[in-house]
Amino acid sequence: xxxxxxxxxxxxxxxxxxxxxxxxxxxxxxxxxxxxxxxxxxxxxxxxxxxxxxxxxxxxxxxxxxxxxxxxxxxxxxxxxxxxxxxxxxxxxxxxxxxxxxxxxxxxxxxxxxxxxxxxxxxxxxxxxxxxxxxxxxxxxxxxxxxxxxxxxxxxxxxxxxxxxxxxxxxxxxxxxxxxxxxxxxxxxxxxxxxxxxxxxxxxxxxxxxxxxxxxxxxxxxxxxxxxxxxxxxxxxxxxxxxxxxxxxxxxxxxxxxxxxxxxxxxxxxxxxxxxxxxxxxxxxxxxxx
Amino acid sequence: xxxxxxxxxxxxxxxxxxxxxxxxxxxxxxxxxxxxxxxxxxxxxxxxxxxxxxxxxxxxxxxxxxxxxxxxxxxxxxxxxxxxxxxxxxxxxxxxxxxxxxxxxxxxxxxxxxxxxxxxxxxxxxxxxxxxxxxxxxxxxxxxxxxxxxxxxxxxxxxxxxxxxxxxxxxxxxxxxxxxxxxxxxxxxxxxxxxxxxxxxxxxxxxxxxxxxxxxxxxxxxxxxxxxxxxxxxxxxxxxxxxxxxxxxxxxxxxxxxxxxxxxxxxxxxxxxxxxxxxxxxxxxxxxxxxxxxxxxxxxxxxxxxxxxxxxxxxxxxxxxxxxxxxxxxxxx
Numbered sequence: 243x244x245x246x247x248x249x250x251x252x253x254x255x256x257x258x259x260x261x262x263x264x265x266x267x268x269x270x271x272x273x274x275x276x277x278x279x280x281x282x283x284x285x286x287x288x289x290x291x292x293x294x295x296x297x298x299x300x301x302x303x304x305x306x307x308x309x310x311x312x313x314x315x316x317x318x319x320x321x322x323x324x325x326x327x328x329x330x331x332x333x334x335x336x337x338x339x340x341x342x343x344x345x346x347x348x349x350x351x352x353x354x355x356x357x358x359x360x361x362x363x364x365x366x367x368x369x370x371x372x373x374x375x376x377x378x379x380x381x382x383x384x385x386x387x388x389x390x391x392x393x394x395x396x397x398x399x400x401x402x403x404x405x406x407x408x409x410x411x412x413x414x415x416x417x418x419x420x421x422x423x424x425x426x427x428x429x430x431x432x433x434x435x436x437x438x439x440x441x442x443x444x445x446x447x448x449x450x451x452x453x454x455x456x457x458x459x460x461x462x463x464x465x466x467x468x469x470x471x472x473x474x475x476x477x478x479x480x481x482x483x484x485x486x487x488x489x490x491x492x493x494x495x496x497x498x499x500x501x502x503x504x505x506x507x508x509x510x511x512x513x514x515x516x517x518x519x520x521x522x523x524x525x526x527x528x529x530x531x532x
Numbered sequence: 533x534x535x536x537x538x539x540x541x542x543x544x545x546x547x548x549x550x551x552x553x554x555x556x557x558x559x560x561x562x563x564x565x566x567x568x569x570x571x572x573x574x575x576x577x578x579x580x581x582x583x584x585x586x587x588x589x590x591x592x593x594x595x596x597x598x599x600x601x602x603x604x605x606x607x608x609x610x611x612x613x614x615x616x617x618x619x620x621x622x623x624x625x626x627x628x629x630x631x632x633x634x635x636x637x638x639x640x641x642x643x644x645x646x647x648x649x650x651x652x653x654x655x656x657x658x659x660x661x662x663x664x665x666x667x668x669x670x671x672x673x674x675x676x677x678x679x680x681x682x683x684x685x686x687x688x689x690x691x692x693x694x695x696x697x698x699x700x701x702x703x704x705x706x707x708x709x710x711x712x713x714x715x716x717x718x719x720x721x722x723x724x725x726x727x728x729x730x731x732x733x734x735x736x737x738x739x740x741x742x743x744x745x746x747x748x749x750x751x752x753x754x755x756x757x758x759x760x761x762x763x764x765x766x767x768x769x770x771x772x773x774x775x776x777x778x779x780x781x782x783x784x785x786x787x788x789x790x791x792x793x794x795x796x797x798x799x800x801x802x803x804x805x806x807x808x809x810x811x812x813x814x815x816x817x818x819x820x821x822x823x824x825x826x827x828x829x830x831x832x833x834x835x836x837x838x839x840x841x842x843x844x845x846x847x848x849x850x851x852x853x854x855x856x857x858x859x860x861x862x863x864x865x
Contacts, residue, residue: 374801375551375799375841376804376841377804379807379837379838387830415846459671467676467804467807470676470811471826472823473826482676485676487670492684492687495686495688508673509671515672
């Protein structure tokens with residue numbers, strides 16, 4: 243007989259074998275740790291800790307300056323502080339966007355897959371419309387409407403990011419509905435809601451989770467890209483907008499102002515991508531064992 | 533096949549219709565479009581007169597039809613950020629972006645497919661690990677940051693690459709016939725201009741190409757590996773076919789089928805990536821224009837930009853669908 247722990251053990255074994263995913267997990271956990279202890283290792287700025295403090299007496303200090311380990315930018319803002327608090331910004335908004343778009347997409351996909359008549363067709367046409375535009379570009383348009391703030395970046399990325407989860411859920415729902423057990427539950431008189439959430443959704447879950455973890459890296463890149471082109475307020479602890487400030491000082495060899503926040507983005511996205519690849523290997527039965 | 537192309541073309545219609553409504557409504561959500569024609573010292577009567585003159589007092593659906601009619605006439609309004617009529621600005625900026633995107637795509641497709649194949653053939657050998665790390669780094673690197681670091685090093689410090697599109701001293705204004713500078717140089721028959729255009733083009737294209745290459749090579753690798761387990765590959769080898777033929781004819785051809793779809797999707801990433809690279813490299817294309825337009829609240833430019841990108845993207849996807857049918861004999865329309 244198969245014990246319930248067998249499955250878990252199998253997953254752990256795959257995890258152990260997949261060392262790259264372990265590396266990704268370590269990177270992610272390190273960033274989460276840094277984000278959690280941010281108020282302990284730096285003195286939070288008042289009133290808003292996410293706003294970088296300006297100090298005109300100490301501009302463009304190179305890394306290693308006492309009090310400024312990673313140096314300062316051309317407004318005297320401490321790069322180390324920005325990177326630490328930027329980790330909070332990235333994790334907070336990254337997860338918020340990733341989870342919200344998956345839930346929104348799953349709902350749309352469930353409805354479109356279950357009611358395949360006019361409702362489903364209309365929903366899929368709308369999805370196609372959103373898919374027919376590159377995401378960053380649509381987000382730029384929404385950003386232009388809703389104004390310059392991290393909230394509007396988040397809102398616009400959610401509004402453009404639900405399409406792929408929706409398609410995945412819809413095809414999973416259609417696939418599951420053809421199964422005999424769904425027909426059996428229907429014959430027993432289960433309600434639509436019960437069928438959808440108890441029997442259909444769990445089967446669509448693993449492709450959804452794969453997609454969500456694979457998307458996380460791309461979302462972080464999109465946030466920083468949108469912040470870089472100026473859709474985030476200036477002078478906040480966000481890696482992309484820190485690089486935007488550095489862009490103004492191209493000449494002069496102030497490499498640290500751009501390089502260090504960029505390395506932070508790179509490492510974080512790398513971690514997310516490694517975990518995403520690993521999760522796919524674990525959950526996707528097609529690739530298991532190969 | 534013809535019927536399929538017609539059907540795909542027709543399916544673009546509702547999408548583009550939806551987008552045009554969206555873009556039209558955008559002007560009302562952001563602000564009152566009539567404000568564009570007003571100045572501070574106007575009397576209330578004059579303001580009303582402006583509304584009547586430009587039709588802003590009419591019902592929304594009539595205004596939408598007027599908007600469509602203006603679009604079809606090519607009357608696209610005036611762009612604050614480009615300081616030019618939108619229709620003129622497009623003629624200059626679209627070729628700039630197309631030139632960059634095309635060269636980047638060529639780099640990405642050629643190297644991406646090759647890298648993915650080599651990686652899959654030499655699975656778990658050092659060359660596979662190196663290719664995979666390079667590709668993984670490519671999808672994890674913020675493209676604007678890579679561009680900026682290259683500029684700081686190669687432009688600001690070492691002075692070996694230029695920024696912008698060309699050196700005005702070797703490009704007289706009247707010699708831009710098509711605004712595709714490489715083509716212009718060929719038309720002018722000037723080696724110096726060709727070299728100059730390429731010199732300006734190559735760094736942004738390498739950055740953008742690297743970014744897109746990574747996605748393609750990752751996809752190509754996993755498709756090749758999936759196919760390597762198929763029975764017909766074992767059969768081909770058992771027949772005694774040379775490994776070269778097995779790889780080229782049996783594996784590559786089949787692996788390319790899903791990769792073509794990814795290339796279509798990559799084009800979207802390319803257009804989005806071009807926004808960031810153009811901003812950093814001061815490349816006077818559509819992407820940099822859109823960023824300037826958002827900062828200036830230049831609605832005419834934003835509207836046209838979204839419509840134009842949607843149109844390009846839909847056409848590319850149509851081409852991808854057709855190519856898909858051509859290389860995949862299992863799909864018959």
